[in-house]
Amino acid sequence: MKDSIRKAALEKRRGLGEDEATAKSTAIARKAFSLPEIQSAGTVSCYVNSGSEVRTDSLIEDLLDAGKRVVVPAVLDHQKMEMRCILSLNDLQKKSKFFEPKDCCLKVEDCRKIDAIFVPGTAFDKTGHRLGYGKGYYDRFLAGLPESVPIIGLAFECQLVEKIPAEKHDVRVHKIVTEKRVVDCAKGK
Numbered sequence: 001m002k003d004s005i006r007k008a009a010l011e012k013r014r015g016l017g018e019d020e021a022t023a024k025s026t027a028i029a030r031k032a033f034s035l036p037e038i039q040s041a042g043t044v045s046c047y048v049n050s051g052s053e054v055r056t057d058s059l060i061e062d063l064l065d066a067g068k069r070v071v072v073p074a075v076l077d078h079q080k081m082e083m084r085c086i087l088s089l090n091d092l093q094k095k096s097k098f099f100e101p102k103d104c105c106l107k108v109e110d111c112r113k114i115d116a117i118f119v120p121g122t123a124f125d126k127t128g129h130r131l132g133y134g135k136g137y138y139d140r141f142l143a144g145l146p147e148s149v150p151i152i153g154l155a156f157e158c159q160l161v162e163k164i165p166a167e168k169h170d171v172r173v174h175k176i177v178t179e180k181r182v183v184d185c186a187k188g189k
Helices: 002-014 018-033 057-065 137-143
Strands: 043-046 069-075 081-086 092-095 098-101 116-119 151-154 175-177 182-184
Touching: 018 057, 018 151, 018 175, 043 057, 057 069, 069 098, 069 137, 081 098, 116 137
Parallel strands: 043 069, 043 116, 116 151, 151 175
Antiparallel strands: 069 081, 092 098, 175 182
């Protein structure tokens, strides 16, 4: 079931034209940056987009320009990722098919000091269930954060689905930001 949802959502996302995806990503970044929990945050974690994901470069630049401490994921092995602090987009380098922080970037030793986190996904439902790529990196990482840390999914509207089957280890997002709206997952709308 999850595989078919993931495949359909990825096809829709990949079907967006370059100009359309860029315009929608810009709208999503504006909405995401203006969220109260982001405005009050000191340290914000944000993924670096890959492929057809919502583009995050302008969001990361806005966060940095606002004086936020920005941390991005670095994949360590097939099970684990860590967060590293960046001072600009120049602190990123291409590793395999992803952009990650350079090895010289400072590792975040205590992830409980992250005030808010933006996460990617292939599909989301309105109750906050998130479907990733099937490797579990984010679910393992998010499970170690305090429950008070806002987890915010960034997605194109076409990635919202009616229902994602959940498993015990799946961690829900609190909000989903699309080009059209901000979904408060606690309310399911």
